[in-house]
C-alpha cells in the first residue's frame with residue numbers, strides 16, 4: 235500500500251462582514267436615529283481527526299480551502315450572519331505545521347479532536363455603535379478584519395505499533411509480506427522500498443497490530459546518505475522496533491558491522507527512537523546449514539553484546555515468523571496504554587491575542603467632534619441620506 239503522508243494546503247478563514255451605516259426612516263418619524271447593524275464574524279477553519287480516513291491523498295488534489303465570509307450588517311439593526319466554519323477531516327495522527335514559520339501547530343492524536351488553524355476575521359461595527367450625546371447621527375462604521383490565511387504542511391505520522399529497521403536488502407519487505415497482507419515490492423537490490431508501507435498483522439483472533447516497513451538505512455544516513463533518515467519519523471510512535479539483520483549478505487559485508495551502523499545512525503538521529511524497545515531479528519536462516527547457523531548467530535549476538543530479545547527467522551520461507559508475530563502481539567498488549575488524550579479538549583490556538591488588533595481599531599474612532607457629515611466618506615456605505 236502506497237502511503238501518501240505529506241500534503242501542503244492553503245487555508246483561508248472568512249473575512250469579517252462590515253458594519254453598516256443606515257438611519258431609521260419611517261413615516262411620521264423624522265430624523266430617525268442610526269440603525270446600521272454590525273457585520274458577522276468570518277468563518278474559522280478547523281482540522282478534525284477522523285478515523286475513517288487514513289491517508290492525506292485527498293489533500294494532494296484539493297489544495298485550497300476557504301471558510302465563508304461574514305455577511306455585512308444591514309439597516310434596521312440587522313446584524314450580518316457569521317460565516318460558516320470549515321472543518322477539514324484528516325486522519326488520526328496528522329500533524330499540522332505552518333509552512334512559512336515551520337512552527338508545529340499541533341498533532342491530532344484521537345478521533346474527534348479539533349484544531350483551529352485559521353481564525354475568521356472580526357466583524358465590523360455598524361453606525362448604531364457610534365451614537366453619542368453629541369453625535370446623534372453618526373456616519374462611521376468599521377470594516378470587518380480579514381480572515382487569516384495560512385499555508386499548512388500536513389504530515390501523517392503512521393501509527394504503527396512495530397517498526398522495521400535494517401540495511402537495504404535485509405528482508406524487511408519480505409517480512410511484512412509474510413506476516414501481513416501488505417505486498418510491497420521485494421527485489422535483490424538495495425533501496426527497493428522507496429516509500430513506507432504499512433501492514434496489519436493478525437496472529438490471533440481479535441488481536442492485531444500494525445507494522446511499518448520503511449526504506450533501508452545505511453551508514454551516514456543521519457547525514458543524508460542513501461535515502462537519509464527522513465522515514466524514521468514514521469517510527470516515532472511505534473511501541474517496539476525490529477532490527478532485521480541479514481545473516482549472510484550477498485555482497486559479503488559483515489552483518490555485525492552493518493548492525494552497528496544502524497544502531498549508530500539511530501542514536502545520532504533520535505535518542506527517543508534509540509531508547510525504544512528493540513529486538514534483534516536475524517533473517518535468512520535458510521541460507522546456511524544448521525551447524526553453521528548456530529555458530530553465526532552466537533557470533534553476531536556476542537559481537538554486538540546484545541542483551542535483549544533475539545529471534546531467528548527466514549522471512550522468505552516463513553520460518554519463525556508466526557512465532558515472532560505472536561510474541562509481538564503479546565508484548566504490545568502487555569504494555570500500559572498510551573497516555574490518554576483528552577478528546578474533548580481542543581488543541582490550543584497559538585494566536586489567541588489575535589483580536590487585540592481589531593479592538594484597537596475601534597478605539598481610533600473618536601466621534602465626539604465629528605458632526606461634519608461631509609467628512610471622509612470613502613469607506614462609508616450610505617444607505618440613507620438626509
Ligand SMILES: Nc1nc2c(ncn2[C@@H]2O[C@H](COP(=O)(O)OP(=O)(O)OP(=O)(O)O)[C@@H](O)[C@H]2O)c(=O)[nH]1
Nearest residue numbers: 402403404405406407408421425426427450549550
Ligand atoms: N534466502 C532468503 N532470501 C531472502 C529472505 N528474506 C528476503 N530475502 C531476499 O532478500 C532480498 C531483499 O529483500 P527485501 O525484502 O526487498 O529487502 P528490504 O530490506 O525490504 O530492502 P530495501 O527495501 O531495499 O531496504 C530479496 O531478493 C529477497 O528475496 C530470506 O528469508 N531468505
Ligand SMILES: [Mg+2]
Nearest residue numbers: 406407426427
Ligand atoms: Mg524493502
